[in-house]
Amino acid sequence: MTWTDTTLSRLRETTGRSGGARRLVVELLGRQDCCLSAQEIHDSLRDAGGRVGTASVYRALDGMDELGLVQRVDLGDGVARYEPVHDEGHHHHHLVCDDCGKVEPFEDPGLESAIERVAGGRGYSVAAHDVVLRGACEDCRQHRD
Amino acid sequence: MTWTDTTLSRLRETTGRSGGARRLVVELLGRQDCCLSAQEIHDSLRDAGGRVGTASVYRALDGMDELGLVQRVDLGDGVARYEPVHDEGHHHHHLVCDDCGKVEPFEDPGLESAIERVAGGRGYSVAAHDVVLRGACEDCRQHRD
């Protein structure tokens, strides 16, 4: 069962209907392994010949976000990005290079457990957490010298 | 030496000049211990009778951010917030309640060292990192039951 299939059926059973635009968005996202902005999704679908409206892209993303099928990623540049949640409870975070803009995913169990420890110690029930590390990637550090 | 004074003199030695708007922004921020949005700063200064322009607030914040005197905080709602960096290398992160919108600062050495371990292991030189935990605060959890 691929993420694309799971997602389509989860969406369908939630809303009762299924439409073409939403399916296109899901199928495109299913082919990614890191985040994509709504604009990028929209452009990509248009380039492929689809007649998809901006609003439909945002609606699809919003719906998936509420169901936890997609993770909203905020890298601080004023653009929301989204990526498929392939495995529940097994997500990743992002390293962003300030020089070249490259975005790399990473995951780290030590970081996860540190976060859980913080939340638990403060009576918080944490539904989501974002970690963004910003700096210079290895390539850019070498070029700079 | 207060943060306000340090910041004003650092700004002055960087740009060579000093203006009234920037000073008002710095003085207001110096009185805060958690983050404030540009709008909030702008409104607050206007309410106090100052004739401060939007652009000046953003310019001041931008300048301080570049000098590391202020930390840009992105809580994912499309609004940039800023808070004074009182002590270099000793910053905090944020817990955001999805129900009531409350923002609480926290700091945790375990989390910091986990982050450093991740960055080091990937050849990244990390200049900044943001951690945002979202969930339900203690008050809202009790009310909900």
Add this chain to the structure above:
DNA sequence: ATGATAATGATAGCCGTTCTCAAAGACGTG
């Protein structure tokens, strides 16, 4: 097939942020 109803997409609107530019203010100099 048909009708009720949800999804869609073009477009207008909203809001935070940035840009523009003329006016005002700050500093070094005479």
Add this chain to the structure above:
DNA sequence: CACGTCTTTGAGAACGGCTATCATTATCAT
């Protein structure tokens, strides 16, 4: 202190991402 230069300032326009609106289209149960 007065002057000239150069930066800062502030009003408003412009911009970009996102949301709202609403007529049209598509879906599904019957």
